[in-house]
Amino acid sequence: MPTTPDVRELTADELADAWQLGRLAFGSAPQPPAHATTPVPGMTRYGAFDATGRLVGKAVDLHHDQWWTGRPVPAADVAGVAVAPEARGRGVARELLRALLRGAHERGAAVSALFPTVGAPYRACGWEVTGVLRTVDLPTAVLPRPRTTGRLAVRPGDLADLPAVFDLYEQVTRHRNGLLTRRGPVFDHYRDQFTADDPPFDGLTLVEQDGRLVGYAGWNRGRGYGPDAVLTVEDLFATTADAARELVSVLASWHSVTPTLRLTPLPGDALAAQLPLEKAREHEQDTWMHRPVDVARAVGERGWPGHARGSVEFTLDDELADWNTGTWRLEVADGAAQLTRVTTDAALHLSVRGFALLYAGAATAQSVTDAGLLRCATGADPRALDLLAAGGPAHLLDYF
Known part of the structure; x- marks a missing residue:
């Protein structure tokens, strides 16, 4: 297999092979549901192929919208990422996600969420853990x-x-x-x-x-x-x-x-x-991760708290989505915000994973700094970037 697989959208005739790849990866039932092997609107399915044309990986872009303080934000939510066992560890998932992000950017998506089976490959591609979907059991008698x-x-x-x-x-x-x-x-x-x-x-x-x-x-x-x-x-x-x-x-x-x-x-x-949630027992926890697809859209298309007001400049690095890389000025006022590119040097240097944590209200700028996801020039105060976290914590209730 070449170092870089060929990644493209799957055709209808290739969906059965994609199902089989996912069935082996996730231990699914032998018989696929109808939607797995037929085209579904609002869903882009990608495949990675080796030099012989064999399907060695797949990923799905779900064209969801997410609520952010009263406004729907177009999302590229990721599901069904699977790589053939013989092709693992060779960068297949990374190339799938790179192509998915590029396609999502071209169609206008702003943000992305996913539920990982393992977090490290997604962190390497810019997603970061921003929440947990909790399912709990309550004794009915205590209600x-x-x-x-x-x-x-x-x-x-x-x-x-x-x-x-x-x-x-x-x-x-x-x-x-x-x-x-x-x-x-x-x-x-x-x-x-x-x-x-x-x-x-x-x-x-x-x-x-x-x-x-x-x-x-x-x-x-x-x-x-x-x-x-x-x-x-x-x-x-x-x-x-x-x-x-x-x-x-x-x-x-x-x-x-x-x-x-x-x-x-x-x-x-x-x-x-x-x-009486104090009586609840954990039944299941599903960690979810977030990242921007397009930082300018992610900031500009969502709603913001009416009390939030201010501005801050920062430099962002995003290896997989290079259109996000650069120095930006964030301005928030009157329930809205915008990011504009600037040419001056910024004292705050933010990773895309750090951006995800702040945007989703999952961390403060100081804690992002402590995690090594935000670097500050000498004398700079990282707390200026708490402005990006002003919207409060994000949640997910739908597993995908």
């Missing part, structure tokens, strides 16, 4: 069951209620950072597959106030009713404290047949304020 006020109506939902459900998800998530908008061709494609015989959840519980949806829980029942039975809540959102209390009360009613409630809490939301 509070407050008296209902009578002001809210609780009922089961069906396919006709899904548009209102999607709207409520957006109400809860749009003012936060990092969460997927769940809009766009990829999500539209999968939503079109839902039918009464194949809904997105086993059950959908709705809470309404004066006919308006104010909370919902989408849950899967699982098997059995013994001590090992689990009710898995895939989606749980509310826009008011009363709606959250109603939902928690409904979930508590499962205690006799599902002793365990499994869910993914969103820190600081209306449900987290009602759940």
Whole structure:
């Protein structure tokens, strides 16, 4: 195999081979789902080929949007990266990610997230750990069951209620950072597959106030009713404290047949304020990583806190996405920001991994400096770059 593989978009005829490569890497079921071997809108699939034309690696660019303080930011979220065992350690994944970033930049993406099976190769390509998707188990019996006020109506939902459900998800998530908008061709494609015989959840519980949806829980029942039975809540959102209390009360009613409630809490939301999370046990943790695709777009297309105001200059290094490399001036004011190139020397020298940590609100400039991801000239104060971290912490709730 040559030092540099040939990386290009996969054709429809090559998707079965890509599935087989991923099946061996991840231990998937022998039979592929339909979407794995057919083109899907909003998804670019890349393959790496050796000198003989054999597929030795693959990666997927998911054309998601992420919410950043009220504004959707186009993303290139990465999934399905796999390399044939005989080709590992030869730079195949690096070339795949280089091509993916370039293609994503050309189509207008600004940021990128991924869930790594191993972090080191992605760190070498500019992604950095910025959060953890936590799935926890709660004993159903410890959930509070407050008296209902009578002001809210609780009922089961069906396919006709899904548009209102999607709207409520957006109400809860749009003012936060990092969460997927769940809009766009990829999500539209999968939503079109839902039918009464194949809904997105086993059950959908709705809470309404004066006919308006104010909370919902989408849950899967699982098997059995013994001590090992689990009710898995895939989606749980509310826009008011009363709606959250109603939902928690409904979930508590499962205690006799599902002793365990499994869910993914969103820190600081209306449900987290009602759940006894001190009783939770960790079921699973999935680390996620972030990086900019285009730093100017990443800064300019997101929203910023209205109180944040200031400017700072820094030099950025980005080996895989050289359009990001250079010296920049960041200016933030009135809920917006921009990056402009400058020709003067900057006292702050930031790595792309350091940029990811600050942008996602996962670290302070001082801690990024301590990690060796920000270098300062003598006498320079790294805390000036806390301006880049002004948006607060990012979260992800969707595994991809």
